[in-house]
Amino acid sequence: DENEETWLTGGKDRTQKNENRGSTVAEIERLAKQRDERRAQQDRVKKQKEMEKQIDPGNPNYQFLTMIRDYQVQIDYRPLRMTDAVADNKITVCVRKRPLNKREINKKEIEVVTVPNKDHLIVHQPQVKVDLTKYLENQKFRFDYAFDENAGNDMVYKFTAQPLVRTIFEQGNATCFAYGQTGSGKTHTMGGEFTGKNQNTAAGIYALAASDVFRLLSRDFKHLKLTVGCCFFEIYGGKVFDLLKNKSILRVLEDKNGQVQIVGLQEEQVMDDQEVLDVIRRGTDQRTAGTTSANANSSRSHAVFQIVLRKGLKQWGKFSLIDLAGNERGVDTAAADRQTRQEGAEINKSLLALKECIRAMSRNSSHVPFRASKLTLVLRDSFMGEKARTCMIAMISPGMGSCEHTLNTLRYADRVKELGADENGVS
Numbered sequence: 539d540e541n542e543e544t545w546l547t548g549g550k551d552r553t554q555k556n557e558n559r560g561s562t563v564a565e566i567e568r569l570a571k572q573r574d575e576r577r578a579q580q581d582r583v584k585k586q587k588e589m590e591k592q593i594d595p596g597n598p599n600y601q602f603l604t605m606i607r608d609y610q611v612q613i614d615y616r617p618l619r620m621t622d623a624v625a626d627n628k629i630t631v632c633v634r635k636r637p638l639n640k641r642e643i644n645k646k647e648i649e650v651v652t653v654p655n656k657d658h659l660i661v662h663q664p665q666v667k668v669d670l671t672k673y674l675e676n677q678k679f680r681f682d683y684a685f686d687e688n689a690g691n692d693m694v695y696k697f698t699a700q701p702l703v704r705t706i707f708e709q710g711n712a713t714c715f716a717y718g719q720t721g722s723g724k725t726h727t728m729g730g731e732f733t734g735k736n737q738n739t740a741a742g743i744y745a746l747a748a749s750d751v752f753r754l755l756s757r758d759f760k761h762l763k764l765t766v767g768c769c770f771f772e773i774y775g776g777k778v779f780d781l782l783k784n785k786s787i788l789r790v791l792e793d794k795n796g797q798v799q800i801v802g803l804q805e806e807q808v809m810d811d812q813e814v815l816d817v818i819r820r821g822t823d824q825r826t827a828g829t830t831s832a833n834a835n836s837s838r839s840h841a842v843f844q845i846v847l848r849k850g851l852k853q854w855g856k857f858s859l860i861d862l863a864g865n866e867r868g869v870d871t872a873a874a875d876r877q878t879r880q881e882g883a884e885i886n887k888s889l890l891a892l893k894e895c896i897r898a899m900s901r902n903s904s905h906v907p908f909r910a911s912k913l914t915l916v917l918r919d920s921f922m923g924e925k926a927r928t929c930m931i932a933m934i935s936p937g938m939g940s941c942e943h944t945l946n947t948l949r950y951a952d953r954v955k956e957l958g959a960d961e962n963g964v965s
């Protein structure tokens with residue numbers, strides 16, 4: 539790369555290095571950072587060119603595309619990097635933008651989402667005035683982290699679920715939610731990356747978290763002599779189904795002490811990464827089995843994967859990882875048949891309850907409305923106690939056709955943790 543050579547031996551950098559040998563490490567880091575950023579920028583330009591080739595001026599959205607490009611060229615991109623600091627939050631809310639998929643590219647969809655830096659995201663909402671002039675409404679959002687289409691599951695994990703693993707060894711409850719419309723990447727993130735129909739369960743947040751649990755178990759917390767178990771269940775239409783026990787229906791009981799129990803829930807003892815992968819695979823297969831339209835069904839249920847630490851029989855700490863039902867029904871209230879409408883209402887109710895529970899948790903409120911839905915009832919302990927920590931990853935599809943759903947997802951996430959728009963964060 540000729541450009542890079544010229545740039546690396548540039549006079550200014552060399553003088554700085556000679557002047558102060560002590561700052562060499564910082565200097566190398568700074569250069570690496572600049573190089574990463576430049577590469578990301580080059581990737582982006584290349585992708586944009588490829589995309590523009592596909593979209594001819596006859597495309598009705600061509601004007602919007604050029605307006606978005608005009609906006610983007612003014613941005614100074616500074617994407618999140620693996621080496622960036624990980625914050626220590628009680629509640630973390632972040633957003634992940636997936637790349638356009640083949641189907642969207644074939645339909646010549648245009649991307650309407652830009653991630654300029656590590657914690658901001660912009661939606662370029664296409665609008666048309668009464669006189670038919672087209673314009674963009676550029677809406678900015680800020681979260682704890684913003685993952686762009688180049689971020690892999692390893693990076694998402696590092697900033698979301700990984701910082702929560704220690705919590706369960708310290709007798710707390712950790713919880714991580716994947717929220718978003720169907721097709722936005724929830725299962726890809728939690729269950730493992732897809733290559734076509736094949737899912738690599740080892741490259742998902744369930745498995746990555748379990749792997750770190752084993753690491754800490756045999757290292758920093760060896761003296762505690764804890765054991766590890768896994769549960770995997772689904773909540774569908776307000777009922778709990780055990781994914782490790784042929785989807786048998788389970789009852790949820792709240793005892794006199796306020797403890798919530800799922801009666802008869804299977805808990806598999808696991809000794810290593812391989813055994814966890816087996817459990818994930820079994821549960822995932824159950825989740826999508828037995829329906830004519832497997833995808834449609836799984837998009838209407840919340841899947842809960844739990845890693846339970848025990849000392850003897852006593853529960854020590856619990857990590858709940860949840861692949862939530864698609865949130866798109868929050869808008870489509872005019873669904874066709876009665877059952878679908880009811881399902882939609884149930885999902886709405888649980889997602890609203892979830893938001894309220896996390897908000898109550900962030901205020902340290904003694905009143906957490908966890909009884910408002912089955913989802914929040916079974917996750918009661920996730921919202922209670924000093925040591926509880928939670929993280930939500932809002933997933934979004936980048937295409938223009940998903941714009942409304944994307945904005946709904948972002949507004950929801952914004953309400954879960956109100957960080958406020960930072961006007962200075964985006965150039």
Ligand code: ADP
Pocket residue numbers: 635636637639718719720721722723724725726727731732733734837933
């Ligand atoms: P959801 O569970 O939210 O309905 P999926 O996880 O099933 O969505 O993702 C829908 C499709 O998009 C899958 O084919 C998946 O492989 C792809 N996908 C999702 N997120 C990403 C990503 N970050 N990178 C590449 N492909 C992705």
Ligand code: MG
Pocket residue numbers: 721724725726836837861
């Ligand atoms: Mg899914």
